[in-house]
Amino acid sequence: MAKVAIDRSDGPMESFWAQQFVTSDLLDYVASRANSLKSIRLIACLYISDMSLVKVADKCPLLEEMECSYHKRPAEFFRDVGNVRPELKRLRIHVDEWKNEDAFAIAESLHELRLLQLAGNSLTNKGLYAILEGSPHLECLDISECSNLRVGNELRA
Missing domain, CATH: 3.80.10.10 (Ribonuclease Inhibitor)
Incomplete structure (x- = not known):
């Protein structure tokens, strides 16, 4: 469902906020399709690697805000x-x-x-x-x- 929402944004997605279900694969998907991302907030997402989150920061030049809580x-x-x-x-x-x-x-x-x-x-x-x-x-x-x-x-x- 998250991938469908990302695809529907067709690139200009500015925020991605999620709790618990996010995986490294999904973060890689976000990084490859959301070059307008300004804010990412991940709460209690236990299935992501640090490098996947760093990759999002690297691939999203407009990123201003990051939350990585409860992990x-x-x-x-x-x-x-x-x-x-x-x-x-x-x-x-x-x-x-x-x-x-x-x-x-x-x-x-x-x-x-x-x-x-x-x-x-x-x-x-x-x-x-x-x-x-x-x-x-x-x-x-x-x-x-x-x-x-x-x-x-x-x-x-």
């Missing part, structure tokens, strides 16, 4: 996305397992972010400071329910 991605994934789509504007990630290495990868490779949503994970102050330093254009940062953060006056400033 852990390694730090290298964020570096790879930053290598092929450094101008990404919005990134949403909701996972319980989080390491500072992930934050460092985002800070190193995605300098043009305007929105970063990291709600509900174990981000620490060290990772947060790296993101703040590495993303100078950040306008919106959602760190709600990040229980390992210690927000003091310095961080508030």
Whole structure:
């Protein structure tokens, strides 16, 4: 059904949002037919490889927004996305397992972010400071329910 919808868009599809059913094969299909894609949001999609998602970012030059929630991605994934789509504007990630290495990868490779949503994970102050330093254009940062953060006056400033 998703392939039929993609085919009916006949190329100018701007958004692809899905939960759970997406596979790497379907992502490859999206990448080959949706060169106008601006937003991809994948929630709890357990059957996709990191490389398939990076391929979508690489093949879609207008891509501005990516969400990959409820399935852990390694730090290298964020570096790879930053290598092929450094101008990404919005990134949403909701996972319980989080390491500072992930934050460092985002800070190193995605300098043009305007929105970063990291709600509900174990981000620490060290990772947060790296993101703040590495993303100078950040306008919106959602760190709600990040229980390992210690927000003091310095961080508030």
